[in-house]
Amino acid sequence: MTPLSDRAVVPLVSAPTDDDALRARLAALARGEEAELSALYAEFGDLVFRTARRLTGNREDAEDVTQEVFVKLALAVAGFTGDFTQFPAWLRRIAVRASLMRLRTGRRRREMDTEDVAALVSASDAVLDRLSIEAALQRLSVEHRTVFLLKEVEGYDHREIAELVGISVANSEVRLHRARRHLRELLGGSR
Amino acid sequence: MSHLTMGSHPEFDALSALADLDARRGVRSRAARHVERCESCRAVVEEIRALGDAARALDIEPAPADLWERIRLAADGDSARTAASALADRAVTIVPVRERTVALDVPASSSRAWTVRRVLGGAAIVVVLAAMVLWPSRASLDASGPSRLTFTPSRPVPGGVMTVRYRPARWFSGAPRLVLAGRYVKPARGAQVRYVGARDGLDSLASLRRTADGSYEARVHLPDDFLGVRMAVFDSAGTAHDEDGSDLWVAIGGTRDHAPSLASFVASYTPASRRAQSRQSVSVADSIQRYFPGHPAGWSLYDRFGTSKGLFDFYRYFWSAERKYASLDATLSPMRGLDAEQLWAMVSLAAKIDEPAEQAKWALRLVREHPEDPRAFGALAGVVHAIELRDPPHVADSIAPWLPVLDSLYERSHAVIPEGSYDMEIFRRQGDSAFKAGWSRRVTRERPYFTTAGLPKIPDATVEAAVRRQLAAGCARPPGKFPMPDVAAWKQWCGFDHMLLWTYLAEAHLERGHPAVAEALADSALVVIARSCGADRIALTTRAKARLARGDTSGAAHDYAEAYGRWTVQKEARERAAAVLGSRFDASRFDAVGDSSRRTFFACISAWKQADSARKAMYAAP
DSSP, X not given: OOOGGGSOOOOSSOOOOHHHHHHHHHHHHHTTOXXXXXXXXXXXXXXXXXXXXXXXXXXXXXXXXXXXXXHTHHHHGGGOOSOGGGHHHHHHHHHXXXXXXXXXXXXXXXXXXXXXXXXHSOGGGGGTSOOOHHHHHHHSOHHHHHHHHHHHTSOOOHHHHHHXXXXXXXXXXXXXXXXXXXXXXXXTOOO | OOOBOSSSSBOXXXXXXXXXXOGGGOOOOHHHHHHHHOHHHHHHHHHHHHHHHHHHTOOOOOOOTTHHHHHHXXXXXXXXXXXXXXXXXXXXXXXXXXXXXXXXXXXSSOOHHHHHHHHHHHHHHHHHHHHHHHSOOOOOOSBOOSOSEEEESSSOOTTSEEEEEEOOOGGGTTOSEEEEEEEEOOOTTSOOOOOSSTTTTOEEEEEEEEOTTSOEEEEEEOOTTOOEEEEEEEETTSSOEEOBTTBOEEEEOBOTTSOBOHHHHHHTOOOHHHHTTOOSBOOHHHHHHHHSTTOTHHHHSOOOTTOOSSTTXXXXXXXXXXXXXXXXXXHHTTOXXXXXXXXXXXXXXXXXXXXXXXXXXXXXXXXXXXXXXXHHHHHHHHHHHHHHHHOOTTHHHHHTTHHHHHHHHHHHHTOOOOTTOHHXXXXXXXXXXXXXXXXXXXXXXXXXXXXXXXXXXXXXXXXXXXXXXXXXXXXXXXXXSSOOGGGTHHHHHHHHHXXXXXXXXXXXXXXXXXXXXXXXXXXXXXXXXXXXXXXXXXXHHHHHHHHHHTTOHHHHHHHHHHHHHHOSSHHHHHHHHHHHHGGGOOHHHHXXXXXXXXXXXXXXHHHHHHHHHHHHHHHSOO
């Protein structure tokens, strides 16, 4: 027989769940409590930054997007209706939207870093050396790269991508195929 | 729908779509069945999946440490404070979704008027559904769609005049004249010119002159062998252009008496993947089906088998590829004197339905009856590949008898084998070493660029002669009537290819122990690629090796440093140079030359980027 001390303790009153705790935190954030914003940034800052970094293609834009997302988070949380487990995906979608908005409006930073240079070497460089996947991604058009990353890295399906990017599902599929074809060419594929 | 090519392998898009499917779902599309058996296609699917794996594995750095401080300061700003206080005033609470309710505004009572409206609405829906069922769902035919460029007559004739009207894109507004550029479509069976980009190979067709209503108009005198023409519009300097989505506008010709022309349709065919973003409604397959209903090309080029053209497209049931093949096979098999177009279409259609025995039947007939047709070669290569896929015992023995036939067809038909094609891979896999070497030389002759791929490390006299012939041919294209810097891609690629060829020869002479010759050849490589941003580093590295072999350490170090400045992965290049030069490596001097080289490289990139930004800004939405 299991000793009494090892038995699971069943509380008479349900303890606060992760869901309840998150809602309390978001409510505090909506009231403008900086400590909550700081805590959320500590927990999800890298998630937002990395998503933005992948989609915008450079660090400076990713920083701007991350700042924009967290500064406006107090307003945005009112629109969150999911449970605790859905919050990271919801936040990531906001980061994706903010990144796409930045790409669309052309407010991208103009600083040139090494990766940027690698991306800009004339097209005929493609067969000189087998590029890294990152450099090859940088050489894709923004439209193709965006769909490729949303599908392959962020894990969205074509219906979601179509909604995020503002294109048709068929167009999303075509862009993905073209992105893959171009990537293979850049990475030395033969056909 | 399976996107099978005119040969026997699925198109890349079909393989890409297949890569997204979960193998455990037991997908049994034709492409999937093909991939199960075809090693090369399976490798492509694996590569496509590996692209996603590689992208997911990319190590993205975490957010910088000072970013939170930036965010905190920004959040403290006026806008954030205002937003927060406004929200606080509204006492916002986050409500779990399960507790939310939605109030629906339901009418309290159903009045007579409401009932009538519902009846009328229902009737309207029935009418719409009926229209959807009965309305012809075929794609529109050879006409200009809702496009900025239109032309009359809708079916231009050889030797006739075509009037083109163009409604200008925003960036052209106010220009007194524009240039209609284009390239004429070549017969499908002829040797195909390879184009680097969609706008490559365009030439000026006519001036588009402004009319009173703000649009532009041009009259084009068509050649006597006119089949079709692909077109774009440029400004007079050739710097800005407009086209049909992501492709060129196409005008498909007719016969001299204005009837539909099968040759024009077939020659103007564009795969569905290229048409995807086109605004013109041009369906070659639909047109052939309508005007040449008994011709198999209408079905071999058809790429919407199994795809509904509307919600209630009942025709689809009767349009399966297998049904069409069976029907055409029954009609055409007993007929004698079929032309190459019909036979090739049957080969393609049999490949489309994944019936290798049927494919072989029609391919052998094409080979026997039209050995001079370039497609006979590809058709037989498809048969040989089908034997490979079946992988019978002693497969090499089964294939060996066909290789001389392929050889002969190649000579008779002057078939062009594209680089990296399956046909070429057959010859790399099959045959003895002498046979493979012979094909290696032929491939050299046929490829206009990327010619070093697949060549032996040290060429024999025949290969070297072929390479030198290609170098002597130069990069000149038929001159356009006006400058088109935007379409100079071919020259760029050709120049790059020539750099690779010179470097290839230089490396070969280095291997043979002729460093002086190698250095001279590397010099030639550097001359042809001089204006490129950093593309010369491979030739610089080869010349450095040649100089080192000649004892010119200083010159070698200089070349290594120049090349180092152009590499984006500098550390590796520097370490490599240091290892090669050993004690002769002068770090400070190397870095000085390398830095100078890098500044030049950056300046080149910067100029390119500025020009590119200016070009993109011109096309961007206001």
